[in-house]
Amino acid sequence: MPRDSAASAPGEPGHRQGRPVSPTGHTSRFGRLVDGGLLLQDGVQGSPALRLFSRWVRRPLLPVMRLWRRNIQLRVVAGTLIMSLGVVLLLGFVVIGQVRNGLLDAKEKAAQIQATGGFEAARANAADSQGADRGAANGGAQKNAVQWRSDLVTQLSSGGQSAFHVVALAAGSDAGRGRGPRASGYVEALDSVPDELRGQVDRGDGAYQSFSRIVYSRGAGEPVAGLVIGKRLTDINNDPYQLYYLFPLTQEEKSLSLVKGTLATAGLFVVVLLGAIAWLVVRQVVTPVRMAAGIAERLSAGRLQERMKVTGEDDIARLGEAFNKMAQNLQLKIQQLEDLSRMQRRFVSDVSHELRTPLTTVRMAADVIHEARVDFDPVTARSAELLADQLDRFESLLADLLEISRFDAGAAALEAEPTDLRDVVRRVVGGAAPLAEAKGSRIRTVGDEQPVVAEADARRVERVLRNLVVNAVEHGDGKDVVVRLGAAGGAVAVAVRDYGVGLKPGEATRVFNRFWRADPARARTTGGTGLGLSIALEDARLHGGWLQAWGEPGGGSQFRLTLPRTADEALRGSPIPLEPEDSRRSRGLSDAGLPSGGGEKQATVPVQPAGDRGPVPVPPTAPSLQVSPSADPTALPGSGARVVPRQAGEPDAPAGGTARSGIHSTASGTGTDGVRARPDVAAPARAAESPRVLEKSDAAAEEARAEAEVEPEGEATRGR
Amino acid sequence: MKGRVLVVDDDTALAEMLGIVLRGEGFEPSFVADGDKALAAFRETKPDLVLLDLMLPGRDGIEVCRLIRAESGVPIVMLTAKSDTVDVVVGLESGADDYIVKPFKPKELVARIRARLRRSEEPAPEQLAIGDLVIDVAGHSVKREGQSIALTPLEFDLLVALARKPWQVFTREVLLEQVWGYRHAADTRLVNVHVQRLRSKVEKDPERPEIVVTVRGVGYKAGPS
Numbered sequence: 001m002p003r004d005s006a007a008s009a010p011g012e013p014g015h016r017q018g019r020p021v022s023p024t025g026h027t028s029r030f031g032r033l034v035d036g037g038l039l040l041q042d043g044v045q046g047s048p049a050l051r052l053f054s055r056w057v058r059r060p061l062l063p064v065m066r067l068w069r070r071n072i073q074l075r076v077v078a079g080t081l082i083m084s085l086g087v088v089l090l091l092g093f094v095v096i097g098q099v100r101n102g103l104l105d106a107k108e109k110a111a112q113i114q115a116t117g118g119f120e121a122a123r124a125n126a127a128d129s130q131g132a133d134r135g136a137a138n139g140g141a142q143k144n145a146v147q148w149r150s151d152l153v154t155q156l157s158s159g160g161q162s163a164f165h166v167v168a169l170a171a172g173s174d175a176g177r178g179r180g181p182r183a184s185g186y187v188e189a190l191d192s193v194p195d196e197l198r199g200q201v202d203r204g205d206g207a208y209q210s211f212s213r214i215v216y217s218r219g220a221g222e223p224v225a226g227l228v229i230g231k232r233l234t235d236i237n238n239d240p241y242q243l244y245y246l247f248p249l250t251q252e253e254k255s256l257s258l259v260k261g262t263l264a265t266a267g268l269f270v271v272v273l274l275g276a277i278a279w280l281v282v283r284q285v286v287t288p289v290r291m292a293a294g295i296a297e298r299l300s301a302g303r304l305q306e307r308m309k310v311t312g313e314d315d316i317a318r319l320g321e322a323f324n325k326m327a328q329n330l331q332l333k334i335q336q337l338e339d340l341s342r343m344q345r346r347f348v349s350d351v352s353h354e355l356r357t358p359l360t361t362v363r364m365a366a367d368v369i370h371e372a373r374v375d376f377d378p379v380t381a382r383s384a385e386l387l388a389d390q391l392d393r394f395e396s397l398l399a400d401l402l403e404i405s406r407f408d409a410g411a412a413a414l415e416a417e418p419t420d421l422r423d424v425v426r427r428v429v430g431g432a433a434p435l436a437e438a439k440g441s442r443i444r445t446v447g448d449e450q451p452v453v454a455e456a457d458a459r460r461v462e463r464v465l466r467n468l469v470v471n472a473v474e475h476g477d478g479k480d481v482v483v484r485l486g487a488a489g490g491a492v493a494v495a496v497r498d499y500g501v502g503l504k505p506g507e508a509t510r511v512f513n514r515f516w517r518a519d520p521a522r523a524r525t526t527g528g529t530g531l532g533l534s535i536a537l538e539d540a541r542l543h544g545g546w547l548q549a550w551g552e553p554g555g556g557s558q559f560r561l562t563l564p565r566t567a568d569e570a571l572r573g574s575p576i577p578l579e580p581e582d583s584r585r586s587r588g589l590s591d592a593g594l595p596s597g598g599g600e601k602q603a604t605v606p607v608q609p610a611g612d613r614g615p616v617p618v619p620p621t622a623p624s625l626q627v628s629p630s631a632d633p634t635a636l637p638g639s640g641a642r643v644v645p646r647q648a649g650e651p652d653a654p655a656g657g658t659a660r661s662g663i664h665s666t667a668s669g670t671g672t673d674g675v676r677a678r679p680d681v682a683a684p685a686r687a688a689e690s691p692r693v694l695e696k697s698d699a700a701a702e703e704a705r706a707e708a709e710v711e712p713e714g715e716a717t718r719g720r
Numbered sequence: 721m722k723g724r725v726l727v728v729d730d731d732t733a734l735a736e737m738l739g740i741v742l743r744g745e746g747f748e749p750s751f752v753a754d755g756d757k758a759l760a761a762f763r764e765t766k767p768d769l770v771l772l773d774l775m776l777p778g779r780d781g782i783e784v785c786r787l788i789r790a791e792s793g794v795p796i797v798m799l800t801a802k803s804d805t806v807d808v809v810v811g812l813e814s815g816a817d818d819y820i821v822k823p824f825k826p827k828e829l830v831a832r833i834r835a836r837l838r839r840s841e842e843p844a845p846e847q848l849a850i851g852d853l854v855i856d857v858a859g860h861s862v863k864r865e866g867q868s869i870a871l872t873p874l875e876f877d878l879l880v881a882l883a884r885k886p887w888q889v890f891t892r893e894v895l896l897e898q899v900w901g902y903r904h905a906a907d908t909r910l911v912n913v914h915v916q917r918l919r920s921k922v923e924k925d926p927e928r929p930e931i932v933v934t935v936r937g938v939g940y941k942a943g944p945s
Contacts (some may be wrong), residue, residue: 170781356801356822357731361822364737395823413806415909418937423891453937458908 073282080278081271088267092260099259103252105414108209108227114164115207115229115245118156122233122243125152125212129236129358151184156243157184164247165214167193171202171232171240186220193228193244201242207231214246226368289318291490292323315345345409359391366391393529400531404514407538414457414542415660416567421452421461421492423485432473440478443469447485454492455567456543464536464547465494468559471532472498475557486575487565493576504552511549536561546571549576555584651711726767728758729799730777738771741826747833755779756775758801759787762944764851767794769836774800774811786789789815795836795871799824804855812913817874818912828867835901836874838863850883851931855920862922875918882932892937915940 032456051702058065068074078396148167157166166184181189197210207229214226230244238384291308307327311318325536370388373381406412431442436443465483472481476498484495503511515530533547543563551557562574725742729735730753742749755777762770770788770853774781785796798819799809811819820832848858854863857880862869871879877899882890890898892908900910919926932944 354801356796357734360823361737362729362735364734364741364826368824420937 001012009082013135021577026097064364065077073279073286076282077275077279081275084271084274088270091187092267093291095263096153096256096260098253103255104227104249107247107249111164111227111229111245111247112207112454113302114247114324115209115231118166118245119207119231119243121156122152125155126234126236131240144233145239148236149241152243153184164245167244167246169193169198169240170243186217188215191215192226192246193230195243197230198242201232201244202228205232226254228704276472285316292319293560294326299327301332304334304360324534336598343413345406345411348405348409350409350483351402352363359398363395363531371413385642397529398533400529400535404531407535412538412542414460414567416455416457416543417457418453419456419461421494421563422448424458424462424465425485425494426463427470429483432469435470436473436481439473439476441473441476441480443473443481443483445483445485449573450487452485452487452492452494454487454563454565456563457539460539460542461561461563464539464561465496467532467536468561469495469496472500472557472559476500481555484576485698488571488575489573490565491562491571491574492565493560493562493574495558495576495578497556497558497580499556502553502555503549504553504558507666508549508551508557512547543567544569544571546574550580550583552584553604721766723790723837724764724765724767725769725771726750726758726765727751727771728755728761728776728781729753730775738829741829745830753777754806755781755784762788762792769833770794770796770800771833772796772798772816772902774798775808782810785816786813789872793870795873797832803826808907808909809913813908813917815872817872817914817918831901836941838901848880848883850879850886851922853879853883855880855883855930864922869921871918871921875921878914878918878924879932882940886942886944889935889938889941895903895939911940 025566126148153166153168157164165183165187166540167184167187168182169189169190170181181191183189189667192212192214194210194212197208197212200208200210208231209227209229212226212228213223214228215223226249227247228244230242232240233243234240260366288308292320294307295308304327306319307324310317310324366387370385373384376384419622425445425448429445432443469481469483477500482497484497486495514534517530518532537547538559544567545561545563548560550560550564558578558580560574560576560578562571562576564571582664723746725747727735727738727749729751732753733773735753739749739751740749750761750765750767752758755776758772758776758779765883768916772781772785772788775850776784778788780840781798785798788794788796791939795818796816798816799822800807800811800819801822808819817836818832820829848855848857852864853869855861858865860876862871862876862879878895881895881898887935891909894909896902915932916926919929922931923929933943935941
């Protein structure tokens with residue numbers, strides 16, 4: 001856990017102390033860019049505001065994105081649509097380009113022929129008229145030329161109807177000198193002929209052409225695209241003028257738009273049809289896959305007789321066949337296992353019967369002999385006593401063995417109904433009272449003011465508690481035993497505390513092992529079968545609950561049973577802290593204000609085999625500074641981290657304490673993640689760093705990281 | 721006179737041992753080792769109580785229990801080596817009043833037998849009403865609208881216990897003590913099964929009981945009359 005890799009503290013996303021700056025002290029532009037990029041990235045993780053924003057943006061899109069991710073059919077159809085749309089568009093552009101070029105080429109040719117003819121006619125007309133007007137006065141000649149040009153325009157355009165218009169313009173700079181433009185068919189001559197073309201015509205001798213928009217005088221029609229061909233000619237006075245032929249492209253435009261419309265319609269149809277085809281094709285493939293998925297789900301839900309329908313011999317059919325074969329094999333294997341389990345249970349049941357019947361006879365015979373022992377000589381009398389005692393032990397051992405084997409065979413059934421644990425505790429305490437009296441200890445019950453109701457199998461819970469209480473009395477060295485009840489959230493708990501010899505390091509996990517004994521040399525005298533706690537653990541597990549042990553050498557021990565309030569609820573925490581507040585470490589802590597740096601830490605949980613029911617309780621970390629004794633952060637794995645920011649806000653909380661809580665919650669965050677860390681391995685490592693007094697900034701960093709690490713988990717839970 | 725016990729058990733050693741213990745306590749035991757002959761022996765000896773092993777050659781104990789129950793309300797105590805829920809419940813449902821798990825102590829057995837026989841002593845005349853039922857405690861009869869309903873002695877005791885204090889909710893433990901005579905809590909399944917059986921006889925609709933009402937999380941009480 002390197003301390004300088006901290007994410008930014010919440011609320012100040014950009015501020016980071018450890019970032020190296022450029023040697024000059026100024027941040028280069030590139031550096032700023034990189035920094036900015038990182039800032040953005042980090043900001044999404046680190047800054048609550050940005051995170052909130054991105055979440056806000058994403059939220060409405062989530063269902064769509066989810067559908068997109070989950071539906072391959074949708075993706076394929078959408079992909080097909082987009083790609084075919086691209087293809088159709090490309091095709092359309094090419095075709096339209098071709099058609100337009102073809103149309104324009106034809107029109108150009110026709111227009112050029114027409115224009116050439118027109119120019120020829122104009123030249124001939126000018127030559128003819130020159131002879132007729134020779135000798136006229138200069139002014140008159142000019143007037144004639146104007147008149148002539150008008151006539152020429154009229155004459156030339158008369159052959160073309162609306163297929164073309166003719167425009168005569170003065171050449172070059174003459175344009176303004178009264179020789180106004182002449183135009184046929186209400187064409188605005190000056191607007192319709194582009195200046196560029198006029199320049200070309202002025203400078204050159206040949207015919208020039210250009211595309212332009214033909215503008216009509218007001219009321220005569222909308223402007224249309226057209227082809228303009230012009231040439232410089234001389235009039236009757238040998239003055240140059242420009243003659244233009246304007247060919248409107250109305251017809252061609254109409255044709256082109258028709259083609260466009262046709263293409264668009266066809267393209268649309270093609271795209272839609274392709275989409276539909278893709279949908280159908282994908283459905284053919286996806287339907288069997290979905291069917292397989294559905295059947296696989298049902299299989300995994302236990303309906304083993306489900307099979308896929310196989311038709312044909314194609315790949316899908318092969319998938320179906322392979323799937324069915326797999327299901328068949330699975331069913332076979334599971335049936336074999338079930339048979340095995342049934343046989344095992346049957347065997348246990350039969351052994352039980354076969355053993356118990358003779359044992360009953362022996363037992364009764366022994367009791368009869370025992371009753372009559374006063375009439376025997378001392379040796380026989382003592383033998384009768386021993387016989388009766390050991391038969392008791394044999395009986396309980398047999399009963400425990402059978403119970404354990406019943407758990408192993410999975411034959412144990414929970415008969416849960418709402419039970420007030422106070423009644424159970426009362427019975428257990430009442431039952432253990434004679435033993436306690438003999439041992440000279442008192443059993444106190446705490447926390448039984450309110451009903452502590454949970455859905456539980458009273459018989460099993462009573463067995464667990466009787467075991468715990470009897471153990472506590474037997475190992476309590478004659479000191480008091482405290483039975484504490486608690487209920488909070490979705491859980492209820494009973495903790496049994498004794499102040500006896502306690503547990504050595506590592507023993508807290510081993511106490512639940514079968515036939516485990518704290519002290520092999522000593523324990524044989526205290527009776528018991530060595531299976532009690534194993535059965536108790538199985539009983540707790542059957543409820544979906546926890547049974548955990550805590551102890552310190554010489555400081556006594558505490559066993560805590562936590563049960564979910566309703567049978568189908570998963571446990572998230574326990575209302576009672578596993579390590580009691582009056583443990584020596586807790587007391588030492590509150591005296592010094594700091595953890596005493598723990599070697600004696602033994603709070604552990606039993607190592608539970610993988611795949612058992614119920615979450616593994618979070619390993620209690622080093623003795624924490626319990627800010628609020630009512631909520632045990634170690635016991636509430638999910639919410640441990642959430643406690644942190646509130647604690648940080650308290651000004652009088654010692655910095656070291658805050659930091660430790662930070663570590664704390666990080667640990668529990670990873671702990672809940674299903675990492676079944678051996679708590680007794682993890683605990684010393686954490687305990688080792690406990691004496692370190694962290695600085696305030698570090699505390700903030702720790703805290704931020706704790707939040708960052710816990711956050712994704714929260715996200716995942718929401719996603720589910 | 722009150723003390724004939726029919727022991728139905730195929731294990732001769734156990735049967736003999738049971739005989740020794742029962743005779744020592746002043747009962748008159750008779751024995752049968754085969755499930756097929758059990759019913760005939762029952763008719764012949766007319767015992768006050770039947771000790772019945774669940775696992776028998778020929779007809780098994782469950783079947784025998786059913787047959788005896790079909791013609792008599794005599795108390796039946798099952799001897800079982802199986803404390804599994806299913807076995808016990810099946811045994812109780814077939815009509816047994818009580819069960820005792822092997823291996824048991826002689827005193828325990830005798831206490832159970834005594835508890836089952838004790839209730840046969842003469843009760844004081846008493847009329848009780850529960851729901852639309854009329855109970856004649858001395859006459860040992862239960863009637864609905866003049867029609868009498870056949871109950872085993874144990875079921876009758878259970879009904880009477882509830883009817884005597886209709887205002888009280890009985891926990892299963894209290895019922896075990898009052899009806900079965902258990903000193904300390906034993907298996908509450910006894911109560912559950914017998915309440916079911918009682919309901920199937922006295923309720924109009926056993927799915928919606930009106931005579932014996934469940935109080936969730938506590939126990940049972942008599943329905944309003």
